[in-house]
Amino acid sequence: MLTGTEVLTTAQMRAIESAAMASGQVTGLELMERAGRAVAGHIRLRWPKAGCVTVLCGPGNNGGDGYVVARLLHRAGWRVRVLGTENMPGPDAAEMKQRWAEIGGIGPLTERGLQGGPESDVYVDAIFGTGLTRPPEGEIASILARIFGRGGDGAYHCSRVVAVDCPSGLCMDSGKAPALPPGRGTFDSPARLTVAFDSPKPGHLIGLGPMLCGELIVADIGLIQWRERNLASRGRRPVRLEAIWPRFDIPDARRIEFSLTDRLGKHPFASQHKYSHGHALVLAGGPAKGGAARLSARAALRIGAGLVTLAPPQDALPEYSSPPDALMRRALDDGDALRGALDDTRINAACIGPGCGIDRAAALLAVLLPTGRGTVLDADALTALSQDPGLMAALHGRCILTPHGGEFARLFPDLAEKVEATPSQWPAYSKLDAAREAAARCGAVVLLKGPDTVIAAPDGRARIHSAFDIPWLATAGAGDVLAGIITGLLARGFQPLDAASLGTLIHAQAARLFGPGLIADDLSEMIPQVLRDLA
Numbered sequence: 001m002l003t004g005t006e007v008l009t010t011a012q013m014r015a016i017e018s019a020a021m022a023s024g025q026v027t028g029l030e031l032m033e034r035a036g037r038a039v040a041g042h043i044r045l046r047w048p049k050a051g052c053v054t055v056l057c058g059p060g061n062n063g064g065d066g067y068v069v070a071r072l073l074h075r076a077g078w079r080v081r082v083l084g085t086e087n088m089p090g091p092d093a094a095e096m097k098q099r100w101a102e103i104g105g106i107g108p109l110t111e112r113g114l115q116g117g118p119e120s121d122v123y124v125d126a127i128f129g130t131g132l133t134r135p136p137e138g139e140i141a142s143i144l145a146r147i148f149g150r151g152g153d154g155a156y157h158c159s160r161v162v163a164v165d166c167p168s169g170l171c172m173d174s175g176k177a178p179a180l181p182p183g184r185g186t187f188d189s190p191a192r193l194t195v196a197f198d199s200p201k202p203g204h205l206i207g208l209g210p211m212l213c214g215e216l217i218v219a220d221i222g223l224i225q226w227r228e229r230n231l232a233s234r235g236r237r238p239v240r241l242e243a244i245w246p247r248f249d250i251p252d253a254r255r256i257e258f259s260l261t262d263r264l265g266k267h268p269f270a271s272q273h274k275y276s277h278g279h280a281l282v283l284a285g286g287p288a289k290g291g292a293a294r295l296s297a298r299a300a301l302r303i304g305a306g307l308v309t310l311a312p313p314q315d316a317l318p319e320y321s322s323p324p325d326a327l328m329r330r331a332l333d334d335g336d337a338l339r340g341a342l343d344d345t346r347i348n349a350a351c352i353g354p355g356c357g358i359d360r361a362a363a364l365l366a367v368l369l370p371t372g373r374g375t376v377l378d379a380d381a382l383t384a385l386s387q388d389p390g391l392m393a394a395l396h397g398r399c400i401l402t403p404h405g406g407e408f409a410r411l412f413p414d415l416a417e418k419v420e421a422t423p424s425q426w427p428a429y430s431k432l433d434a435a436r437e438a439a440a441r442c443g444a445v446v447l448l449k450g451p452d453t454v455i456a457a458p459d460g461r462a463r464i465h466s467a468f469d470i471p472w473l474a475t476a477g478a479g480d481v482l483a484g485i486i487t488g489l490l491a492r493g494f495q496p497l498d499a500a501s502l503g504t505l506i507h508a509q510a511a512r513l514f515g516p517g518l519i520a521d522d523l524s525e526m527i528p529q530v531l532r533d534l535a
Ligand SMILES: NC(=O)C1=CN([C@@H]2O[C@H](COP(=O)(O)OP(=O)(O)OC[C@H]3O[C@@H](n4cnc5c(N)ncnc54)[C@H](O)[C@@H]3O)[C@@H](O)[C@H]2O)[C@@H](O)CC1
Pocket: 017, 028, 031, 032, 033, 035, 058, 059, 060, 061, 062, 063, 064, 065, 089, 090, 127, 128, 129, 130, 131, 132, 133, 134, 135, 136, 137, 140, 164, 165, 197, 221
């Protein structure tokens, strides 16, 4: 079964917390107690023997959670040292600080204070959470360098840091991390554990987030009814954000079970024939264009398109004669020939770009796009698109663009520039924001690749697929296979956003099952096993 979970932006999270508190059914103090209890609980699960803990408490509610953790661990027999900032603006956090102060002392949250004490078994990072408005600087940045700065003088990193809601300094909307003070290394040493509240935020899943968070736990703090009401009241434009098949524990109340996979089986067989599963056309390039289109076509067959036709120009046809024999082949020399082929309405999906050649892609797109067919545009088709505003204007809702970062920058240079810019304020503009803006602008689904793949539909829906555990997928031709899988799913009748999401997931899972040493040709051969596991 394919599962996912909802993802909330920090603004949505704040709105939901406010709605819960305004209802009078729960107080901010109660929510803070639940948050602190969840963190203390996970610490005790991992360190069952009470030890020594240093809790670092910042100036907001994240710090408030830290004081709760300190009190609960003290009650459980831990030796607790607390370092806190002077100011504590919110009443809930101030109350939690006071409750701790009745039990133990609070040292200054300074680099010296941190260095001065005895070594601890666990360091709880409750400095900043969702309320960070700009990259930290000064004394706090120096403390963060000690905690998260590998290559500098990070003394407490990796195995001993438990982050409350997020590693402090991480922008939870973008996954961006601040620059550390000069000479203090980079912000790149992961926490052992991050306990997030209610739902993951984009920054846990994209950018540097997955690396910095370490193991991610999402703890339920009892906000579900307000979450649903709040999201339901957000007007007509759907803003739902989901993570698909996330590789972390999701509370049951947060689990979304996608029914996408139900339709991957081909039953009932008795009443169906190959045309029920669609006919995909893979438009290949001229002589010596390599095997890219063959990789796509094989993947479209493996994912279960009823028929797949590989279509190079006539003079390259002999190069495309290698197996699988199940592939059909047909010469299509130019746009006119393609127009003729598309008179067959059973051809319901097309893949264009891998090994196609830019000029040929441009000529074929001019014929293909106006037909409204489900179409995956990759590689050379994306370059052709970036060179021709007319083609860009012809995109429609059944198109899926699958750029990697470089192709995205050619297509949407202004958006790529915003993602790359060094932000002076949090939340920073993210890869997710860029994909959403691009999809809205061009009217097609945009799948922006990488270890953090984000997929956005023109109507505002978006999905995140975070796959930092399979770096060997970054291999030549892997993108061609992805384009083929998605084309096959389109042929089988999946809606574009679902085809793109499910295709991304199956592609990643194939790489995961194969393991290191993978070459792109292996991916399609793993698809049957992935499908068996998903059934
Ligand atoms: N609001 C609630 O009801 C709940 C909040 N919770 C916790 O509260 C956190 C959010 O709390 P807040 O909104 O108070 O925000 P934070 O605690 O994340 O931090 C905000 C504080 O830091 C200051 N600040 C922001 N950027 C700074 C910078 N670069 N340098 C120095 N100071 C900076 C702000 O002025 C503010 O005082 C969540 O992450 C979560 O840990 C939980 O207790 C659950 C309930």
